[in-house]
Amino acid sequence: MKYRLLLIGIFLLLIVVPNFLTSFYKQLLIEILIFGLFSLGFDIIFGFTGLLNFGTSVFFGLGGYLALLPILHWNVGLWIALLITIVICSLFSFVYGLSISRFKSHYFVAFTIVVSMIFFYIAMAKRPLTGSDEGLTIKVPPLDLGFVSLRFSHPMVKYYFVLGVCSLVFFLVWKFFHTPYGKAIIAVRENEERARLLGYNTRNLKVISFTLSGVVSGLAGALYVLHLGFSSAHSFFWLWTARSVWWTIIGGVGTLFGAFVGPGVLVFFEDLISTWNPDLYLIIMGIIMILVIILAPQGIVGSIQTVLTKRGK
């Protein structure tokens, strides 16, 4: 209950705060929300289902191009582009998830990381379609709300749009993991054998979770492309997967909210270090990752929850 009040408080804060920020920090906040959505996709598949997907960049890159290409070639509106992203991303991740549902642990990691690299190489090779490493640029269409049409490049419009999408997805995913079906997915993470013996079709549960994770990550990719008005083959590169992994781990695996806290802390942190010495960022990042996984494997949000529940008793 307290947790829910805290979330509502943070949501209200996020609505009010940007009015007092400079344009630079507004952009930073938009990126944090988008990266949080991307990490949320990873948290669904890793934190809630126990499958270590080391190829989330596939969805990120694919979602981005699915939003970019229709706008570039057919001049469609914002909503249609997002709809195309969601529909094709869910179909793709459903088929992808179905085909790899029999793999576990190392094999799952190998499969996903290599598939993401195959996508990267194909995107690099198909220059006319993807623009390869120079990428493609679009003019982002206006946000049509029915009664009024707003310029998307305006920071406040963009911010509230991204905030709206992120909170809606966060709320839906949160609700989903409180339904019996969502709880069954958590049971698969805890002990797959036992869940199967209890009569759950664990394969279906894993595929559903994989699809959900793919759609959420793909949506994040689409928002990122709309934010920048640009996408390149590098969005398929495994550095993006790495980012979703460390944001989620440091924020707190299996907490949903941690997926947003991770980028929230780290994007500011990166900005801070980059102004001082950009080369040191990844070194410090590596050290923090190792320390977090050894000393506090639940991450920031998980650790705070543990402390709060202990005090509550």
Added chain:
Amino acid sequence: MMASTIALSLINGVVWGCILSMVSLGLTLIYGQLNIINIAHGAMYAIGAVVAFYVATFLGSWGYSLLISPLVMAVISVVIYVSSLRFRVVGYPLSVTLIISYGVMFILEQLTLLIFGGAPRYIPNPLPYQIGFFDKTYPVYRIFAALFSLATIGALLGFLGKTKMGLWIRATSQDNDTASAMGVPVPTVYMFTFVLGSVLAALGGALVSPMTSITHHMGAEIIIDAFIVVIVAGFGSIPGTIVAALILSLTCGFFSVVTSPVLAKGISLGVMIAILYWRPEGIMRY
């Protein structure tokens, strides 16, 4: 003309396959023994090449690097093992060790960037000879590199088969509890295996350094190749590793002539995925 181009790229494939086998064997050893996928393996490979660059520049001869690169890497890998991996080896889920090695990768790669700089560098070919091949020529050094990798693999097999430490390594990878009960110092064996695997990566980097441009991120591509080779090979299988490495590099060599080199990388990885799909338990059982 076309036939000799394809033949040359296939020979290139074999040469690269031999080097990749050696590097992947390092990963296989660590995987079979500690059950860790060491993502930092690629960064270790790059460090091997960077050390070779400094040896060739300051000592005047690249040849010493075949000794110095592995020694430097042995020291670095002991530090990595003692400082982080030691705490989280046995009984921890894959994700924990994988993320530790991920962190190690960033640290190593970025430290290399700080010391070495971002610009690619080259070292002169230590064996600047060519041999005739139909209407083309082929650099002798590459053949030396392939033979050297094969010799190293042979020496490794001899070491595992004939020495006491080799016996301990094989026993521990089969059953660490029983090995421990029989008096094998399991923690020492773990550390030794990790060092041995890392040394193979550094040796691969040193061997490749006269053939390509040396950068701090040159390990990023080989780690994906080595990773899929180890998985396709089957759990810790040494002959499987060699076969899988050859399949990967030969398909890549063939398709880089038929299509573009970048697409060839994608296609060869696709072939590996297809093999994994068809035989998830690995291509070799022993």
